[in-house]
Amino acid sequence: MGEFVHEEIPSTELDRLEATYRPLADAVRDLLDATIRTTVPEEQVRAAQAEIEALVARLRAEQLPGPAGVRFNSEARAWNWGNAVVGLRNAVAPPLRIVHESAGHAWAEVELGAPYEGPPGLVHGGVSAMLLDHLMGETASAAFTRVTFTGTLTMTYRRGTPLGPLRLEARIDREEGRKVWVVASIGDADGVTVEAEGVFIVPAWAAGEAARG
Numbered sequence: 001m002g003e004f005v006h007e008e009i010p011s012t013e014l015d016r017l018e019a020t021y022r023p024l025a026d027a028v029r030d031l032l033d034a035t036i037r038t039t040v041p042e043e044q045v046r047a048a049q050a051e052i053e054a055l056v057a058r059l060r061a062e063q064l065p066g067p068a069g070v071r072f073n074s075e076a077r078a079w080n081w082g083n084a085v086v087g088l089r090n091a092v093a094p095p096l097r098i099v100h101e102s103a104g105h106a107w108a109e110v111e112l113g114a115p116y117e118g119p120p121g122l123v124h125g126g127v128s129a130m131l132l133d134h135l136m137g138e139t140a141s142a143a144f145t146r147v148t149f150t151g152t153l154t155m156t157y158r159r160g161t162p163l164g165p166l167r168l169e170a171r172i173d174r175e176e177g178r179k180v181w182v183v184a185s186i187g188d189a190d191g192v193t194v195e196a197e198g199v200f201i202v203p204a205w206a207a208g209e210a211a212r213g
């Protein structure tokens with residue numbers, strides 16, 4: 001497995017770093033969209049590619065040896081900048097901004113564009129599952145008071161989910177020992193498009209005091 005790393009960066013410094021990296025990732029998200037949708041002449045495409053390759057070389061001059069992992073400091077701040085769903089520095093992530101309404105109830109609003117397309121004009125079913133999986137996992141963690149991993153995830157696609165503004169919602173349904181059942185949905189302005197039910201498990205290796213009883 002990857003890493004949960006204790007790294008003692010003060011939260012004020014993290015805020016400063018995030019203010020630097022967030023616009024970088026936003027620019028790369030825009031690049032993803034532009035790469036899909038551009039209709040400029042081919043020589044322009046080739047020129048853009050050369051500039052992008054030069055930028056990649058500049059960024060790679062110093063880099064981590066592997067993925068970003070999950071890091072935390074002693075001020076109870078955790079950051080997972082590379083996460084596929086919420087990663088602030090991951091241009092593949094929308095990123096989802098999750099609101100924990102209470103321990104066991106969370107939601108997010110997001111606008112999905114061209115990079116998330118499956119059927120024409122509709123969100124890819126795997127993307128819906130990915131976003132819900134993460135939202136449900138955070139919900140099962142009861143506002144980050146325990147670690148939970150997806151055990152089983154069941155998706156029901158009621159109708160196509162249009163690209164554009166969407167709302168995701170998740171709640172803990174019930175718990176039994178280390179097992180947490182979570183129900184969730186995605187919806188557009190006309191109502192629910194996708195429903196999900198999942199069993200999230202506090203792994204045996206992580207079953208400390210917060211997870212017992």
Ligand SMILES: CCCCCCCCCCCC(=O)SCCNC(=O)CCNC(=O)[C@H](O)C(C)(C)COP(=O)(O)OP(=O)(O)OC[C@H]1O[C@@H](n2cnc3c(N)ncnc32)[C@H](O)[C@@H]1OP(=O)(O)O
Nearest residue numbers: 134137138141144146147149150151152199201202203204
């Ligand atoms: C603070 C930071 C927060 C951070 C919060 C961040 C949220 C991130 C959200 C991302 C969510 C993900 O994608 S997580 C990544 C995708 N998921 C994974 O990679 C998980 C891979 N699988 C595993 O690591 C493991 O198999 C576990 C953890 C699922 C279970 O291992 P274990 O802990 O050894 O389980 P074990 O003792 O055998 O079983 C415990 C109980 O769970 C049941 N059980 C076991 N596996 C499953 C299963 N797949 N589906 C259903 N039920 C299962 C057993 O029957 C048993 O029930 P009984 O006999 O007690 O009744």
